[in-house]
Amino acid sequence: MADEHAQRDDGTPGAARLSLLDRVLRVFADVRAGEGVTAALLSFGLFLLLASYYVIKPIRDSLITGLPKGAEYKSWMGAAIAIALLGAVPAYAKFASSVPRNKLLLWVTAFFVSNLVGFYLLGVLPFTGSGVGQLLYVLGFFLWVGVFNMMVIAQYWAFANDIYTEEQGKRLFPLIGIGASIGSAVGSMVLDTSIKQLKKSAEQEGRSGTAVIAPLLLLAAVILAASAVIALWVHSRESRGGRAKPEEAKQDAPKEAESKEGAFRLVLSHRYLLLIALFSLVFTLVNTNSEFVKDVLVKAYAAELGGGDEAKTATIRTELFNQFYLWVNLLGAFLQSFVVSRIVKFFGLRRAFFMLPFIALLDATTIALLPVWGIVRFGKIAENATDYSLNNTLRNMLWLPTTRRMKYVAKQAVDTFFVRAGDVGSAALVFLFSDRLKLGVRAFAITNIALIGVWLVLARLIVVENDRMTKQGAIKQKTVT
Template identity: 45%
Template sequence: MPPASEAPGKRSPLESFLGLFTEVRAGEGVTAVLLTVNVFLLLTSYYFIKPVREALILAMRGGAEYKSYMGGAIAVALLFAVPAYARVARRLPRNRLVVGVTLFFVSHLVVFYALSAIEAVQPYLGLLFFLWVGIFNMMVVAQFWAFANDVYSEEQGKRLFPLVGVGASTGAVAGSWLAGLLTDREAPLVDVYTMLLLSAGLLAVCALLSQLVHARESSRVPEAPPEPKAADKPKRGAFAMVLRHRYLWLIAVFSLLFTFVNTNGEYMLGRLISGDAKVQAKDEVSLADAVAWLAVPENEPKAKAYFEANQATDFAGLTFEGSRDQVAQALLIRERTKALISGAFSDFFFWVNLFGVLLQMFVVSRLVKYAGFKASFFVFPVIALADAVAMVVVPALAVLRIGKTAENATDYSLNNTLRNMLWLPTTKDMKYLAKQAVDTFFVRMGDVSSALLVALGAYLAWEVRAFAVANVALVAMWLVVAGAILKAQVALKAQRAAGQLED
């Protein structure tokens, strides 16, 4: 039910203020703010439960290994979740769908909170919750943008999506900061499980805001009747719809490729940061430091536990009494390495989020307005290509840190906005059904593809440069697909204008 752009009128003070970020016309301000606040709270709620997800799975024995395998499990789960969502979406009007699905996930958070108090469930809760979060965070975000696509016309979406995207960018930053503040290791304000209830509360507010947007837009412009479909055509599922339309499967391939490239880059960054951190930690922690640390009575049991856990691999043939100082030094090096890695990533994410918010607030809308959608669509892959080529030439952490900061900041701002704009000219069913399949399953398959490449690289003992070469090839394919998407979009618009577009 995208309303047509209203006739020019006098803008309210709110709309004049929003004009600092993008072009907002008279009558559009309130809905734009409601959607922006909605996605802000949605992302904040997700970042509230991320620490819970990490705490539950990493506290398990072998949790780090389980975590690395969960991408494939989530992809399999989405094969069932997406068709189930599609069946529900076909039966409900948009407000009941969006509100109902959001409250459905709210109820799950309450259930997980209750399960956290049952000791018998604890050994399995980490895996179950990690799987659930992998479905939740992809489906609710995809649903929000489908809803926004349904609210706005193509012309409105191109102007107002950059503003709505500010809510997503700032929500991620605010959620991370608040989660860190609330669960601070030194002085936590709430326990980790209470974060589930706080997240549930924010999601409930999101459901209310979605209903308000629907009510407001329905009162201004009555919801359009369903688009005519051939009576003898069977209703297709989400995946069948994607495969049927060239435009949709090109978006699916595009989503898989940019996720593949990004996840490869994250692997390279983690590998280089961890390698540098290990070297630095060994230089910083001396045997004298270990002796001084062992002099504190409560530290010796920690060293002994570390020795027993790693005797077979690191201390074969040794006894604890005969290697106390070396064991303590190894333990301190490990802890210092973890601290250096954590600090490096905290710094990296700070700059990524800062630049991402600034780009979203002041660059994205202007770039789309003055350079046009088509030119803007190639900015992100060109940055990713420059990053990959630079790593082929100089495979160093300093180079990758700069490249990945630019790449991720552009991904979280410009790319996130543009890839949601791709759905503006599609039908309602495509927005709610096919978009779920693309933004969940195909994005997750990009992560799975990267995991398979990393496994191959480990088997072949690849250096970081080899992964950069792989990214150059992948970005080249990505650029070809991006060009094909723009051509297919023209054809899809022509089909829809002629009344020939079927789901």
């Protein structure tokens, strides 16, 4: 390591030799001399973070769907989460403005770890096993997960943005994103194995309700804490190794004029940030509409294949969903590992940013013309896999030219509140189109076609602004008039 550091710090990175790790990682991305260790650590930290979340997410879904009227509660909680974020985001922004990044990472993660321990302790109490106690516990946990998962993932990517220059980020973010793809799958497998053992133990001991799955929250807490340890290791390594970005020292305790702005005001007062926020809202609206259509088509296709047998239909429906997510995860992992870095390298952000909306447009058009799951599933698999791999990487690259405060504070507002606002907008459309007007999936597909037009316009404006900022080398505040 000492030799590697010396090679990186001598001012002639081009003369440095690639380490064995650097060479191995070059299979996945354009890793240069001395960059392998930090990139691998960041990818591993993201792996742990997503593994933790995918232990928690199925627990959340299982708890709320087990309630009477669970589906209704689930749709209503989207609005509740958006309201909660109106308070959580400003609180995070205030804290982020007062501490350096290592303390921000430590204390925010410690807060969420302590929350998981608290939910475990509540979950083993008899009061939360049934009745009103169970309802309050499940809704509270669902609300908490909706805030937690968006905030910690946004913070981790903000940290990665803070570590790298724009040029490095464009090369290395595809590699870091591999950790997320693998972590999601591993977290699901860990949960599947653990919950079988817990159910067997619970049956022997006569336990039921939340007490059965509560111990899994401790497992998630340990994995989440480990992700913070990795992030702090990266912070220490980069700070000690003298590889901090030139502007880092000046921005560690923000003194710039924008440090006085709240998270939402910061987003609304800068053209580039506002464009990203609007894009996130519209993109999420399209995506959530598409997910609703997917669920409707799968249900109808399973009913057709089941021939009126409810048990057979339920089994077919489960198999269809499992097959869909399997192919999405496999294709997404392949794209993230071997394709995304090459697309970014050869096409750049300017062209790559338009790939997903065109796939989504083709998918929506197919649904509008022939809404049959046996046909549209191929387009939906391609759309979701591209979203989870290429689009997720590109969305995080958008923040590379921004200031540190924008990375940590504005990104929280965009990746939490504005994304969740898109979910709320989709829920409103479901209520209007499906519940009130009794329209079919074609109405959602046609709506998505129109929304994708808006998405393409916003994407064009974003890449133009991104190019301008990249050429200037530093972001300029641009107040919206």
